[in-house]
Amino acid sequence: MNQNIRCTVADCHYWASGNMCAANQILVTTDNVAAVAPPQIDANMAHAIAPTAAGLSMATACKTYVQRGSNQALANNVVGISNSGFRFI
Ligand code: SF4
Numbered sequence: 001m002n003q004n005i006r007c008t009v010a011d012c013h014y015w016a017s018g019n020m021c022a023a024n025q026i027l028v029t030t031d032n033v034a035a036v037a038p039p040q041i042d043a044n045m046a047h048a049i050a051p052t053a054a055g056l057s058m059a060t061a062c063k064t065y066v067q068r069g070s071n072q073a074l075a076n077n078v079v080g081i082s083n084s085g086f087r088f089i
Contacts, residue, residue, distance in 0.1 A: 013066040013073045014080045022080040022088075026064040030054045034061040039075035 005021035014023040025043035030052045041049065042064055054060045066073045073089055080088045 007062070009062070009065060011068050012062075013068050013070065014064065014078070015068070016082065022082060023064055024079045024081055026062055026078070028060055029063050031059050031061050034063045037063065039072050040077075042076035042078055044077045
């Protein structure tokens with residue numbers, strides 16, 4: 001991992017022990033955007049997404065979240081990197 005994102009969402013495909021995020025990039029947006037954007041809209045497309053305002057931390061969401069075991073991990077073009085440097089999709 002070459003970033004230092006801490007996360008406690010343990011059922012996420014990118015979650016790693018020690019409450020680490022192993023995704024090479026993530027997209028944080030508002031709940032409203034995350035609720036309607038398709039899986040293909042993620043960190044690699046952040047340049048094309050209009051900035052938004054949340055007002056409260058509880059109105060923000062990690063758009064990169066994918067439930068562990070889901071087949072949606074292939075859709076967002078985000079790569080996970082383990083502590084040993086192994087890359088996983
Ligand atoms: S992708 Fe988001 S929800 Fe998943 S481990 Fe990383 S920060 Fe947490």
